């Protein structure tokens with residue numbers, strides 16, 4: 510491989526995608542700016558209707574971020590002080606942070622070593638009289654193992670809130686994620702599969718009662734104007750984001766297919782180069798539609814950080830999602846967890862590495878990623894021999 514002609518491979522190419530839809534986005538923004546209604550209003554209502562249809566949910570409520578979505582969902586179920594919510598320890602911070610923000614206590618469980626999603630077998634022993642909900646996360650774009658989680662929720666009368674922030678469009682045995690529990694929470698943060706240019710989020714539900722509560726909660730618990738039944742939040746969605754997302758909704762299915770094709774290609778090239786002997790590729794569970802927000806490989810913890818440094822030096826971006834489990838975070842020290850308590854999650858945090866993944870990634874770029882991995886790993890293996 511000639512170093513001189515090396516092309517940069519970004520983790521995610523938001524600018525490239527923007528250039529392709531720029532005219533449509535600007536037109537949509539202009540429409541909203543001239544309408545005089547820049548928060549909620551008809552643009553958000555239309556977006557909610559369009560996205561609910563695509564997600565096969567009865568209702569969708571736009572809000573300020575994915576974190577708002579989780580907070581609103583918990584609050585809609587009246588979960589708060591004294592309650593416990595079971596969540597995986599291997600996820601983005603917001604899953605736990607929002608639980609704490611409502612006054613409830615996150616109760617962590619370990620993950621499945623192949624999918625990195627919550628291990629249903631770990632849940633039952635964590636259920637107490639205070640448990641109100643289970644919040645599975647569909648990490649990296651693949652659904653958690655929902656059927657056993659549903660069975661436990663039914664058995665103990667618990668609610669399910671899905672953290673679907675990374676998984677727009679994913680499916681669990683033909684059912685859209687976001688509709689498998691009482692409430693589904695989505696994020697439109699720029700790097701998510703469906704992302705805006707700023708912060709926005711969404712809650713989905715099939716319950717008319719929860720829908721009504723969510724709509725009120727996002728505007729300070731106000732209904733009608735200036736009459737407050739309970740203390741809500743300012744979790745409103747900007748109309749500008751709804752307009753941008755409505756443009757992106759036209760393309761999202763194609764982009765998802767491109768991600769899936771890129772994932773398939775990575776899996777093939779890594780094998781062609783014999784690299785599958787030294788690294789673990791993502792496990793795609795039969796029957797689940799994985800939307801590849803991330804393509805995450807796993808290498809020995811002895812080599813992971815060295816490999817990440819090597820890739821970055823060669824202008825191949827990569828990222829570690831997530832280098833420290835939630836039960837080990839300083840801010841959760843008071844919860845009393847110990848290092849070693851969730852060995853599978855802790856091992857994952859030492860061995861995972863996300864490779865560049867975006868719909869427009871070219872085969873040439875992927876080849877370069879694989880070449881860089883090969884350069885590093887063959888040198889390491891030779892040194893060890």
Ligand SMILES: *Cc1c(COP(=O)(O)O)cnc(C)c1O
Pocket residue numbers: 574575576577600601603604646672674675696697698708709710
């Ligand atoms: C991004 C993300 C969130 C939070 O979404 P924001 O829009 O950034 O608030 C929550 N959970 C998971 C798993 C995420 O990846």
